[in-house]
Amino acid sequence: MNGVNIGVLAVQGDVAENVLATQMALEDLGIIGTVNEVKTPEQISDIDGLIIPGGESTVIGTLSMVNGALKKIKEKIANGMPVFGICAGMILLSKKAKDRVVGEMDQPLLDFLDVKIERNAFGRQQDSFESEISLEKIGISKFPGVFIRAPSIIESGKNVEVLSKFNEKIVAVKQGNIVGTSFHPELTGDLSLHKYFVNLVKTKH
Amino acid sequence: MIPLAGDLNDAKGIIKENIGSFGTKRGTSTLKRGFAHMLKNxxxxxVTTVEQAQIAEDAGSVAVMVLDKLPSDVRKAGGVARTASIRIIQEIMDSVTIPVMAKCRIGHVYEAMVLxxxxxxxxxxxxxxxxxxETRHxxxxxxxxxxxxGARNLGEALRRIEEGAAMxxxxxxxxxxxxxxxxxxxxxxNNELRRIKSIYDDGDHQDLISIARDLKVSYTLVEQTASLGRLPVVNFAAGGISTPADAAYLMKLGCDGIFVGSGIFKSDDAKERAQAIVxxxxxxxDPxxxxxxxKMIDERQSMLGLDTKNLELRMQERGSTA
Known part of the structure; x- marks a missing residue:
């Protein structure tokens, strides 16, 4: 069997950081595989796992609709492809989103993660923060959380496993092969979450 | 990962506090530069009004920049251009979900504090x-x-980064x-980055020291930048972008993203143009x-534009020697 092929959705946001973190995770784990930026439906059809990076969820959603990427991603996830949504990526994976100030949003969503998200839940950029959090359920006892205009989960369905909370707010979840975090592991030197995702892709592969 | 060249760990802007049982830090370089990383591509x-901000958000812009007047109107009006009305900035903050930025005057510490x-x-x-x-930012x-x-060359960019610019x-x-x-x-x-990268690769520290002196920045920052071969912060293009092809050209030259000033809302087809530039x-x-x-825009609707050779006011020279 060939190595795993992991894609990072390269529409908008911090794509390169995720490519680098995933490459380093593969290398550390000694797993053979490639990491590619993906943008077109053709590129997406070839991958075994997808990371939707941080950025602006409205922009990533709207522009992935333009070239048919969103439809292809939906199809792949429905067929069991593991996906890791970070910040904006987690918003896109969810069923419902509202903004803390502006209210209910009518933005394109992938409609998989059975949660309701509050965008900008911790406030604006000045309230962005770093804090040590923990994801005990997946064996990560300490993790440097980097929260940038971060969302949080305000309602979650019974199939959703809560992986981490910050001060009572849900900031990391898992539902089947879908993982979502409010914070940005790709901006830290800690590869444990990218390794966790790479292993998920490898198991599924 | 964020390259942290020029990081200042004991900066006054960093605020430590406890939220519940969690120790937190705000205003760190990772958070400030990280914010800029989320804007990439x-x-x-x-924008000057709520309506324009909503057009920008609907068109898929990653953030809006609030001004009192668009740059081309600043140029026409003359006089002193200051930060925008706080009331308008707040109205825009309450009506869009994307980040809202605003401009302060170079060196105006208190306009910045108000923002x-x-x-x-x-x-x-x-x-x-x-x-x-103009002497101190x-x-x-x-x-x-x-x-x-803003920066016109590597020296300006590094001096601003040394003062704490996150982008x-x-x-x-x-x-x-x-x-x-x-x-x-x-x-x-780009040319200057290529040059210092090759000097770094040659291990010529003497030459790097003399470059640091020329650029009026610390040796450490020059060395770190040279090792990266790129600016240690996100770098966007700005100034005079009016058409989709302008934006694509600057992306091709290696910019991480685009600021559009007068180009959209001084055209006669702002809505289409905003979408087309995104x-x-x-x-x-993909050409x-x-x-x-x-094709979504009509060249007859583009702003007329000016020859940059005979301008009375060259904004780019402001604060460039400091």
Whole structure:
């Protein structure tokens, strides 16, 4: 069997950081595989796992609709492809989103993660923060959380496993092969979450 | 991962506090530069009203920049250009979900503090406004809110980063509808980066020290930048971008994203143009998509534009020697 092929959705946001973190995770784990930026439906059809990076969820959603990427991603996830949504990526994976100030949003969503998200839940950029959090359920006892205009989960369905909370707010979840975090592991030197995702892709592969 | 060249760990802008049982830090370089990283491959649009901000958000812009007047109107009006009305900035913050930035005058520490209190997401210390102190820019490490600064060359960019800028943009020549100066500035920065990278690769520390002296920045910052071969912060293009092809060209030159000033809301087809510029920025690698974007606009509706050679006011020279 060939190595795993992991894609990072390269529409908008911090794509390169995720490519680098995933490459380093593969290398550390000694797993053979490639990491590619993906943008077109053709590129997406070839991958075994997808990371939707941080950025602006409205922009990533709207522009992935333009070239048919969103439809292809939906199809792949429905067929069991593991996906890791970070910040904006987690918003896109969810069923419902509202903004803390502006209210209910009518933005394109992938409609998989059975949660309701509050965008900008911790406030604006000045309230962005770093804090040590923990994801005990997946064996990560300490993790440097980097929260940038971060969302949080305000309602979650019974199939959703809560992986981490910050001060009572849900900031990391898992539902089947879908993982979502409010914070940005790709901006830290800690590869444990990218390794966790790479292993998920490898198991599924 | 974020390269942290020029990081200042004990900066006054860093605030430590406990939330529940969690120790937290705000205003760190990771958070400030990280914010800029989230804007990559996106378009930031200059706006003066709530309506324009909503058009920008609907078109897919990653953030809006609030001004009192668009740069081309600043150029026409003359007089002193200052930061926008706080009331308008707040109205815009309450009506869009994307980040809201605003400009302060170069060196105007208190305009910057007022913008921080207003809680804008990023402050642009901008040459479009009339400088308050051309010899000393704002010491941006004192702020929790991140800053973006303009630069025409590597020296300016590194000096601003040393003062704490979390993001750089080319200056171009604002309000002209002419992309020529932005093109020159990004090429200048790229050429200088290539040069210091090759010096670094040769291990010639003596030459790097003399470059640091020429550029008037610390050796450490020059060395770190040279090792990276790129600016240690996100770098956008700005100044005179008017069409989708302009935006795509600057992306091709290696910019991380685009600021559009007068180009959109001084055209007669703002809505279509805003969308078209976003499309061209996202899909710049695909000439056919850029053509489709270019087709959405009508050249007869573009702002007329100015020749940058005979301007009375060259905004790009403001604060450039400091």
């Amino acid at each position: 996106g378009v930031v649009m200059d 921080q209190e207003t809680n804008v997401d990023m402050i642009d210390e901008s040459e479009v406004l009339t400088p308050a102190d 704002v010491w941006k490490w004192d702020f929790t809110t991140p800053f973006v600064n 750089i943009r080319t200056k171009g020549e604002p309000g002209t509808g002419n992309v020529a100066e932005a093109v020159i500035h990004i090429k200048n920065v 499309l061209a920025t996202t899909f710049w690698e 056919n998509k850029v053509k489709e974007a270019q």
